Amino acid sequence: MSKMTKSQMIAALAEATGLSKKETAGFMDTLAGFVYKEAKKSGECVLPGFGKLVKAHRKAREGRNPATGETIKIPAKTVVKFRLAKVVKDAVL
DSSP: OOOOOHHHHHHHHHHHHTOOHHHHHHHHHHHHHHHHHHHHHHSEEEETTTEEEEEEEEOOEEEEOTTTOOEEEEOOEEEEEEEEOHHHHHHHO
């Protein structure tokens, strides 16, 4: 079983909603842009029924270079995490 591509998802959503593929693709792109902008601005963005994107700060730490085994310092940075909603976990698992 292969993963669903973006174009396959757009076609399936267009068929299910009765919208054109172009309208569906435009909606998906607009939604993605909105989610990215909101997560950047406020630190999180909730997608009802799916979960939420959350900006999190990762502290500086020590790690190892797998090729040489040498200890290196990994700098602090901000990362984006996706936390699944309980309803998704229940439905999928």
